[in-house]
Amino acid sequence: MIIEQLVPAKSPTMTEGTIVSWRVKPGDKVKSGDVIAEIQSDKAVVEWEVLDGGTVAEILIPAGTMAQVNQVAAIFTTKGEDVKEAVAKAKATNAKLAPGGAAPAPAPVAATPVPTPVAAPTAAPVASTPAALAKGVRVSPVAAKIASSLGVDLRAVKGTGPDGRIVRRDVEAAAKAGTAKLGAAGAAAKPEKPKLKVLRADKTDSDVAMTPMRLIIGKRLLEAKTTIPHFYVSESVDAGALVALREQVNLLDGFKVTVNDLIVRASALALRAHPKLNATFQGNSIRYYDSADISVAVAIPDGLITPIVAKAHTKNLKQIGDEVRVLAKKAVDGKLQPAEFQGGSFTISNLGMFGISEFVAIINPPQVAILAVAGIKDEPVVKNGTVVPGKVMRLTLSADHRAVDGADAAAFMKTLRELLEAPATLLV
Amino acid sequence: MADYDVLVIGAGPGGYVAAIKAAQNGKKTAIVEREHLGGICLNWGCIPTKALLKSAEIFESMKHAKDFGLAADNVRADFPAVIKRSRDVADGMSKGIAFLMKKNKITVLNGSASFVDAKTVAIAKADGTSQNVTADNVIIATGHKPRTFPHLPVDGKQVLNYKHLLATTEMPKSLLAIGAGAIGMEFGYFLSTMGTKVTVVEVLDQVLPVEDHEIAKVVEREFIKKGISIRTSTKVVKLEQKPGVVAVHIEKDGKAEVIEVEKVLVAVGFLANTEGLGLEKAGVKLDERGFIAVDANQLTNVAGVYAIGDVAGKQLLAHKASFEGEAAVGHIVGHPAPVDYAQIPGCTYCQPQVASLGLTEKKAVAAGKKIKIGRFQYAASGKAKAIGHSEGFVKLIFDAEFDQLIGAHLVGYDATENLAELSLAMRLESTAKEIMETIHAHPTLSEAVMEAAADALGVCVHQ
Numbered sequence: 068m069i070i071e072q073l074v075p076a077k078s079p080t081m082t083e084g085t086i087v088s089w090r091v092k093p094g095d096k097v098k099s100g101d102v103i104a105e106i107q108s109d110k111a112v113v114e115w116e117v118l119d120g121g122t123v124a125e126i127l128i129p130a131g132t133m134a135q136v137n138q139v140a141a142i143f144t145t146k147g148e149d150v151k152e153a154v155a156k157a158k159a160t161n162a163k164l165a166p167g168g169a170a171p172a173p174a175p176v177a178a179t180p181v182p183t184p185v186a187a188p189t190a191a192p193v194a195s196t197p198a199a200l201a202k203g204v205r206v207s208p209v210a211a212k213i214a215s216s217l218g219v220d221l222r223a224v225k226g227t228g229p230d231g232r233i234v235r236r237d238v239e240a241a242a243k244a245g246t247a248k249l250g251a252a253g254a255a256a257k258p259e260k261p262k263l264k265v266l267r268a269d270k271t272d273s274d275v276a277m278t279p280m281r282l283i284i285g286k287r288l289l290e291a292k293t294t295i296p297h298f299y300v301s302e303s304v305d306a307g308a309l310v311a312l313r314e315q316v317n318l319l320d321g322f323k324v325t326v327n328d329l330i331v332r333a334s335a336l337a338l339r340a341h342p343k344l345n346a347t348f349q350g351n352s353i354r355y356y357d358s359a360d361i362s363v364a365v366a367i368p369d370g371l372i373t374p375i376v377a378k379a380h381t382k383n384l385k386q387i388g389d390e391v392r393v394l395a396k397k398a399v400d401g402k403l404q405p406a407e408f409q410g411g412s413f414t415i416s417n418l419g420m421f422g423i424s425e426f427v428a429i430i431n432p433p434q435v436a437i438l439a440v441a442g443i444k445d446e447p448v449v450k451n452g453t454v455v456p457g458k459v460m461r462l463t464l465s466a467d468h469r470a471v472d473g474a475d476a477a478a479f480m481k482t483l484r485e486l487l488e489a490p491a492t493l494l495v
Numbered sequence: 496m497a498d499y500d501v502l503v504i505g506a507g508p509g510g511y512v513a514a515i516k517a518a519q520n521g522k523k524t525a526i527v528e529r530e531h532l533g534g535i536c537l538n539w540g541c542i543p544t545k546a547l548l549k550s551a552e553i554f555e556s557m558k559h560a561k562d563f564g565l566a567a568d569n570v571r572a573d574f575p576a577v578i579k580r581s582r583d584v585a586d587g588m589s590k591g592i593a594f595l596m597k598k599n600k601i602t603v604l605n606g607s608a609s610f611v612d613a614k615t616v617a618i619a620k621a622d623g624t625s626q627n628v629t630a631d632n633v634i635i636a637t638g639h640k641p642r643t644f645p646h647l648p649v650d651g652k653q654v655l656n657y658k659h660l661l662a663t664t665e666m667p668k669s670l671l672a673i674g675a676g677a678i679g680m681e682f683g684y685f686l687s688t689m690g691t692k693v694t695v696v697e698v699l700d701q702v703l704p705v706e707d708h709e710i711a712k713v714v715e716r717e718f719i720k721k722g723i724s725i726r727t728s729t730k731v732v733k734l735e736q737k738p739g740v741v742a743v744h745i746e747k748d749g750k751a752e753v754i755e756v757e758k759v760l761v762a763v764g765f766l767a768n769t770e771g772l773g774l775e776k777a778g779v780k781l782d783e784r785g786f787i788a789v790d791a792n793q794l795t796n797v798a799g800v801y802a803i804g805d806v807a808g809k810q811l812l813a814h815k816a817s818f819e820g821e822a823a824v825g826h827i828v829g830h831p832a833p834v835d836y837a838q839i840p841g842c843t844y845c846q847p848q849v850a851s852l853g854l855t856e857k858k859a860v861a862a863g864k865k866i867k868i869g870r871f872q873y874a875a876s877g878k879a880k881a882i883g884h885s886e887g888f889v890k891l892i893f894d895a896e897f898d899q900l901i902g903a904h905l906v907g908y909d910a911t912e913n914l915a916e917l918s919l920a921m922r923l924e925s926t927a928k929e930i931m932e933t934i935h936a937h938p939t940l941s942e943a944v945m946e947a948a949a950d951a952l953g954v955c956v957h958q
Contacts, residue, residue, distance in 0.1 A: 068798055207924030209899040216897070228924075235899065235924055 112401030362411030507534020509804030509816025510636030642764030869951025884908030
């Protein structure tokens, strides 16, 4: 049997993706469940496991190429059948699915024209799918209702119902993706040695195509920055005690607590005290959460993602630290499950490791606030009327003024500062 | 090159629709049929039974003429004439299908089909000759046959299946139907109206077991009013055939009883019609229940071989078969359109009729859904009163959060004709609001649908 391996949709919103690498080559035998390639979806790099095994006869989409969902990426055989005809058919399918419609695919089809069966009688084929309807959003009543309830912009939703109509599942997928934490600004990154890199002037300029992830980040952040009325509240924290505590805790065998873990813990406690910040904005209503499910921005190759420390208020520092490191590794490896990055109630973006003085972040909708954490700096501080050397960390909260007022944000920041300045509170 | 692009085996409502769709899409198409075009549906199922039920209904109205201020004395049924009308209706339909095949330039091959391999089918004709035809795609649409059970031996004389009853010319004095599904209930209603003493035995705890329990209750009540004996939660242990009578041994809650009747109708259990098809030569696999295993596009495990309708399992419904036929052709021509099984309506044509779609209340609750229910009794409908059929009601089930229609259940006079708007509503993902706000003509029975939607939202006008 000849088996076409079609590019799978690895997330509800994925319509195209890049085949990052092939794990198989023509001639390889593949079992059902084997990973044959890695695909960059709009969310992450994911493994492609096949359902139908066989022998790899032909790979049609080379690694590094952008592919559309349902294009034929590879052809397998089960009994070593001749695949010439199948390859020609698959190339035609791929060309049809390529952006721009029925134009030939970039890779030219085999020079010899494939004979088409001429069995069809005189009757002209009747297309089963009518042409897409012209402008205007077509949406089912229940989908419209859900969109309005969840604050989903229907113009940005792709319909998968009859003739592209937006149906319930589309809005639900869009709402989920909206909480997929790609909207957060700023991100953690691997600490680098302080070595200056200078751009080489002798290199030519280059245009690099936006990856699906960059396109999504661009779209989401543009929407967040242009539609959410942001306001900002900054606070300086005397981090002397925090740094000392961290050093002491890390003396314990098996402990490796970071400043970020302390901030996650402190934020969780502060959110429980100020639930107005622990919320999502839903158009006509605001949903307040009991649990502090904190999204932590993590830099990944060419983008960022915000895995969630769920129920952070119930976890101790070690649990939080261990969890963040597991999630960050998964994020970098592209192995986060949707549940691990969708549905947080507050985001922390930490650029402290770069020694940044301060920065502000873009809110990660539908959340209503994001905390930007800068580096800890040696600065003079005033204690008991005297200027003494101290350690200062600047925190900036961006909040959505539709859901949060200045006083709420200030009160939250005050609590957060008090917790961080008396960090023993974070141990209980 | 193959003889045909698409070869359809079986010309029932699945097969002939698939053939027409394939032809409309420019495929060179042939259809094989060993008996009559139209299959069970037109010849031995949907259509002839509806003809019988109409006779029963008119007869019933005549018996109640006095209620309407009319005199019709000495009303009696001419049983053989009723059966003859039903056969005439069926014969007329079959000719209509022959016309459709011709119009769409579909080759009709009369004979029994059997696979030689996945692309070749041998057709054995009545004259003893055989012809091999090849096709790129084969759609199997051979339907079902009644299943036989060792303890319920159907002999066609005393113990019958529905096909025997459709051809019988003598009205039985008494009949016991085993199974209170659509077949048992429709024949029970028909024969009881004609004058047969009818008993319906069902092993489950309600008549019409697939329907909503409140709906089934109404039918059961109306049947009992007609003098039909309903035995639910009762199993048939054995049949004892004696001269002129069958002793049916039944058992409920461990208590045994024997009912003597002239005829028994076995209306439980169906098997896929796969015998003699040579599926093993094509390599086509069956599921654990003996139906042909297919994927969402009706494709079997063999490329180019599809199965649709009863032979592919699930509900035995003509419209399900037709839509599966469209799905198979859609896959062949590259526009897959899998059938959404949550949206297949089901109808029972006894009076009061039952029509339903989507989840029953019990199923919705079992699926963990939070639901809102709207009901409207026909007793509150002016039209129902005027036509003298105020029994029955409409029950609509919506998801509690967004009011999306997820279940629709109607019981009452001609309820089956009022289901279509709800099928459309479900297809369009409508909420209770759209149904309520759609202006329904007054006075019609369909107003009950609008009122039930309003009831779900707590703003019903007429109750």
